[in-house]
Amino acid sequence: MNTTGPTRRRRRRPPKYRRLRPLDLWLLLIPVAIGIVLPVLWQIRPELAALVILLAPALGFGTVQLPTIAREILMWVLGFGVALAWGLQSPVLAVSWLVLFPCGFALGGHVRAIRSGVPKPGSVPVVPASDRMVCNPGEDEAEEVVIEPSLAAVLAAIDALDGIDRTVISLFRGPARLDLAGRPDGPMLVYHCADQTAARPEWSHLTTPGAPDVEVAIQLAVLGHFRLWQTTTLEPARKAVAEFLATGGRASGLSWRTDPDVTDLRPPGLDPD
Numbered sequence: 001m002n003t004t005g006p007t008r009r010r011r012r013r014p015p016k017y018r019r020l021r022p023l024d025l026w027l028l029l030i031p032v033a034i035g036i037v038l039p040v041l042w043q044i045r046p047e048l049a050a051l052v053i054l055l056a057p058a059l060g061f062g063t064v065q066l067p068t069i070a071r072e073i074l075m076w077v078l079g080f081g082v083a084l085a086w087g088l089q090s091p092v093l094a095v096s097w098l099v100l101f102p103c104g105f106a107l108g109g110h111v112r113a114i115r116s117g118v119p120k121p122g123s124v125p126v127v128p129a130s131d132r133m134v135c136n137p138g139e140d141e142a143e144e145v146v147i148e149p150s151l152a153a154v155l156a157a158i159d160a161l162d163g164i165d166r167t168v169i170s171l172f173r174g175p176a177r178l179d180l181a182g183r184p185d186g187p188m189l190v191y192h193c194a195d196q197t198a199a200r201p202e203w204s205h206l207t208t209p210g211a212p213d214v215e216v217a218i219q220l221a222v223l224g225h226f227r228l229w230q231t232t233t234l235e236p237a238r239k240a241v242a243e244f245l246a247t248g249g250r251a252s253g254l255s256w257r258t259d260p261d262v263t264d265l266r267p268p269g270l271d272p273d
Contacts, residue, residue, distance in 0.1 A: 019113040020106070028103055032057070035099035042092045049093070052086065056097045060104025064112060075105070133157065134170040154241050158234070159184050163219045171241070176248035180237055187216045187231035189224075190240050191266060192250050203266050204250060204258040206232035206240060 020028070035056070039049035059082075063074045079101050087094035133149040135157050146153055149171075157169050163183045171178040175195040182188030190206040211228040218224050218231070236254050243251035250256055 018106075018109055020110040025110070028106060031099050032103050035096045035103065038092050038096045038099075042090075044090055044092055048089065049096075052093050052096050053100065056100035057104030057107070060101040060106075061108035061111075062104075064105050064108035079105075131173045132171075134172070135160075136166050136168065149245075151242055151245055154245065155238060158237065158241070167219045171244055173244060173248040176244070178240065178244040180241070181220050182218045182231070184234045187218060187226070187228065188233060188237050189218055189220075189226070189230075190232055190237050191262075192240065192244070192256070194249065202258065203262045204256040205230065205262055205266075206236055207255045207257045208232055209255050 036053050039052065059074075059078050063071055063078060065071075066074065079098070083094045083097045083101070086097050131148050133146040133154055135144040135146070146157075149157075154169070154171065157166075158180060160166050161169070161181075161183055163186070167181055169180045171180075175197045177193045177196045179191040180188060192204045193201045195201060208229050208231060211231075214228050215225055216228050216231060218226060232254075236251075239251045239254060243249060
């Protein structure tokens with residue numbers, strides 16, 4: 001990784017929605033049937049029953065196609081707010097809505113996962129072969145990809161982190177990966193994985209032993225809060241980058257922490273690809 005390769009820009013990838021298995025799709029018919037049968041059995045007015053049966057799954061399906069903020073707001077407003085409104089007319093209609101809306105949401109997520117290229121459940125994920133740097137990854141904004149970046153290019157990208165528009169850098173070298181977030185003049189997160197293709201990847205992160213037990217905020221895809229000892233500063237981050245670009249491994253002489261908690265508590269905002 002000793003050249004500054006071509007840079008390209010692309011749209012941020014949507015979240016990795018779950019691609020349902022054939023069995024899941026068949027099982028989804030059970031709550032759909034319940035949501036349809038309930039208004040019929042309770043002899044709800046046909047026009048109201050038809051409105052709920054058609055509108056609830058359609059709105060659930062459409063909501064999952066929206067950008068993050070709109071999706072989360074509408075999920076609550078349409079999923080629960082409308083159900084409460086139907087409850088004033090008939091509790092049966094409210095129950096039917098609460099059953100059918102998530103079914104539409106699940107089916108919409110399945111369709112969006114297919115369109116986003118999410119592999120089928122159980123398939124082996126394909127890891128791009130090229131070593132690369134991904135800057136500013138996430139969901140809605142443009143990200144920048146540099147193939148086979150030089151050390152100078154990566155250090156410049158680190159210096160450009162501002163905690164607002166440029167928040168995360170992910171480096172890939174074969175199956176290994178290094179993530180950085182924060183600001184060069186403040187606390188930073190640095191996470192390393194030797195093989196991200198493993199069934200359960202093992203992650204390590206740089207720490208600051210002896211740091212005061214205070215909380216700091218670091219902007220990722222969302223604002224994250226961490227203890228100061230869980231973070232590092234610019235110089236250790238630079239050393240970690242230099243070693244990673246050279247070998248894909250962790251820099252010796254730095255304070256790395258590796259245990260199951262590191263993997264389980266790794267911020268979702270560091271998982272763009």
